[in-house]
Amino acid sequence: MLTVCKDCHGKNLSGQEMLNAPAIAGQSLLYLTRQIAKFRNGSRGKHKDDSTGQQMASIAITLNDPESLLEVNQYISRLTFIEEVTNLNTTKATASISQLRLGSNYYQAKCGACHGGNAQGNDKMLAPRLNHLSPTYLLKQMANFSNATRGGGSDDKYGRQMAMMAKISAGQELDNIIMFINSLTNKIIVSDDNE
Ligand code: HEC
Ligand code: HEC
Structure with missing residues (x-):
């Protein structure tokens, strides 16, 4: 599951500007869990003008294994923010x-x-x-x-x-x-x- 996240959010999960994917490393577990739930239930990322939100929503609906999702979110919340090399330019x-x-x-x-x-x-x-x-x-x-x-x-x-x-x-x-x-x-x- 984590490798999918890194494709967009970067190797260190510290965000990739080019893909409009924000840093999530070191974000609180509570917030991560809640936002993914919102993407899944359509209260975030459903608006017709929210193309980046829609992108994340289409990933979120595939995260159907609550146990691995919790593990991934726990792991991400413990990471330290490290500027992604792709953002240094x-x-x-x-x-x-x-x-x-x-x-x-x-x-x-x-x-x-x-x-x-x-x-x-x-x-x-x-x-x-x-x-x-x-x-x-x-x-x-x-x-x-x-x-x-x-x-x-x-x-x-x-x-x-x-x-x-x-x-x-x-x-x-x-x-x-x-x-x-x-x-x-x-x-x-x-x-x-x-x-
Ligand atoms: C196809 C690219 C893509 C993939 C793959 C992806 N994301 Fe995202 N994600 C995004 C984008 C783009 C946004 C920004 C949405 C917005 O603009 O509101 C986002 C937003 C988020 C947010 C909200 C962050 C905030 O600060 O509110 C969380 C949490 C998140 N992603 C977690 C994950 C996790 C966990 C995975 C792996 C299971 C993952 N994402 C995989 C593109 C992706
Ligand atoms: C009354 C409390 C409160 C105040 C004051 C407040 N916020 Fe927030 N903010 C929140 C909550 C709660 C959320 C999470 C919303 C959600 O669950 O989607 C949030 C979310 C955000 C986000 C989205 C972060 C992300 O990762 O996507 C940004 C950006 C933000 N706030 C900026 C600000 C700024 C700038 C100010 C001052 C002008 C501010 N907030 C004042 C409560 C507050």
């Missing part, structure tokens, strides 16, 4: 120190209570880890939540909760938040303010 975004400071303030005010001070996730709030996810994936998911491509279903309580939150931040403010989240795992380049 993608140009890293640059953020200035003042952008990061703003991003940090907005993040702590609007996201940190659920996702944790270092975006490490918090199972008690059912909020996933974010600091291993790429800027592109984060932006895309925020847009998906905002326009109900994700989290719009009446049976998707936590998706709906996050969909409400996605509407409280946009534009430059959201860019700064995402820069801040990615600075926690060195996924961006930090520049001086005067450059």
Whole structure:
């Protein structure tokens, strides 16, 4: 089962930008299990505009052995995030120190209570880890939540909760938040303010 996952999510399961497959290494077991269940029952990855979600949903419906799925998810949740070689060629975004400071303030005010001070996730709030996810994936998911491509279903309580939150931040403010989240795992380049 695991080799299938690596085809898209990368050798280290730390995401492959080219295939739009996010990092899943080190994500919480609870979240992994819940998202795969959602892909299977159609509360995620069913919207007509969600082509990447549909891709994952078509894999999820083949995962019919609960025991191996649990083992795979347990294994993935214990992995450490290691940047995939295939992602090293993608140009890293640059953020200035003042952008990061703003991003940090907005993040702590609007996201940190659920996702944790270092975006490490918090199972008690059912909020996933974010600091291993790429800027592109984060932006895309925020847009998906905002326009109900994700989290719009009446049976998707936590998706709906996050969909409400996605509407409280946009534009430059959201860019700064995402820069801040990615600075926690060195996924961006930090520049001086005067450059
Ligand atoms: C054909 C490519 C492909 C394969 C194979 C694949 N995935 Fe995915 N997966 C994706 C894509 C693309 C997404 C992003 C979906 C989206 O945009 O919402 C995704 C999303 C996910 C998510 C949600 C991550 C998050 O942060 O919300 C989980 C969990 C996941 N995959 C687990 C797995 C597991 C476990 C396997 C192996 C059994 C697997 N995937 C195999 C392409 C794939
Ligand atoms: C009230 C708690 C709460 C707050 C506040 C909150 N979130 Fe979330 N967030 C969640 C929950 C719960 C989920 C999981 C939704 C699901 O199950 O699909 C989530 C999911 C996400 C995801 C999807 C991650 C993935 O792996 O696909 C992103 C991105 C995200 N949140 C970003 C943010 C940002 C940025 C903010 C601040 C602007 C924020 N969240 C504020 C609870 C919250």
